[in-house]
Amino acid sequence: MRRRFESPRFRRRFFWSAGSLALVGAIVAISAAIGNTGHTTATPIDRTKKAWVYHEPEKITLSPQDRLVIYNTAVHFIRTAVARRHLDEAWDLLGPEMKAGQTRKSWDTGFNNVIPFPAVGVATWNIAYAYKDDVALDLAVVGARTSDYAGKTFTLELKRYRAQPGKWLVAAWVPKGIGGRGQVRSAAKEPLPPPPTAALDPKWLFAPAGFLVLLLLTLAAWGVRSVVRHRRAARRYAELLSSSSNPS
Numbered sequence: 001m002r003r004r005f006e007s008p009r010f011r012r013r014f015f016w017s018a019g020s021l022a023l024v025g026a027i028v029a030i031s032a033a034i035g036n037t038g039h040t041t042a043t044p045i046d047r048t049k050k051a052w053v054y055h056e057p058e059k060i061t062l063s064p065q066d067r068l069v070i071y072n073t074a075v076h077f078i079r080t081a082v083a084r085r086h087l088d089e090a091w092d093l094l095g096p097e098m099k100a101g102q103t104r105k106s107w108d109t110g111f112n113n114v115i116p117f118p119a120v121g122v123a124t125w126n127i128a129y130a131y132k133d134d135v136a137l138d139l140a141v142v143g144a145r146t147s148d149y150a151g152k153t154f155t156l157e158l159k160r161y162r163a164q165p166g167k168w169l170v171a172a173w174v175p176k177g178i179g180g181r182g183q184v185r186s187a188a189k190e191p192l193p194p195p196p197t198a199a200l201d202p203k204w205l206f207a208p209a210g211f212l213v214l215l216l217l218t219l220a221a222w223g224v225r226s227v228v229r230h231r232r233a234a235r236r237y238a239e240l241l242s243s244s245s246n247p248s
Helices: 009-035 062-084 087-093 104-109 185-190 200-246
Strands: 119-131 134-143 152-162 165-177
Touching: 009 119, 062 087, 062 119, 062 152, 062 165, 134 200
Parallel strands: none
Antiparallel strands: 119 134, 134 152, 152 165
């Protein structure tokens, strides 16, 4: 190692590397000492109050009578509020969540918060969940023949409220899934797009692969050449030192 430090090139590289590492270490140390100067926007936690923990509501098994009432309410809602027919009848099917932000007068105009669809009936339905006084249905709605929409899936939530304990009212009406060609009738008449074809022949992949291999070989050859030249220079430097210290 002592002979290494006798080489000016090695000493120069060593000091440059040591200086760079010292600079990086100083920057890291200063950054750690200063710390994070940002300000959090998180809501502070009030540890003096009892934590609120979510508990799943009580699940129930719907009776045949409940299922019939829920289905009839859903169909009535779809044929009136969703299809935009006889909106005056649909107002009494809405819960407080659906009535919020609108009046009876604005509801009757048709510009309301129910997502419309040219529905004529329900193809399939099933219970998504059933809790006490809270039920959700997954529905496949059939579109009218005069409409371009063949069908669409929705989720309908119904609740029972203390003011009307025996009545199920609509609390939410949300589209389910993403629309596609199978839900639009005109799409069935359009020809299918051609299958994708490769833009280039696979043999063109050999060009970048060959270039990459050539680049790696060049870098490897350059590295071996540098090591050999360094060893030769070190050997010659050692021979010059030994010849100058032992004159004949």
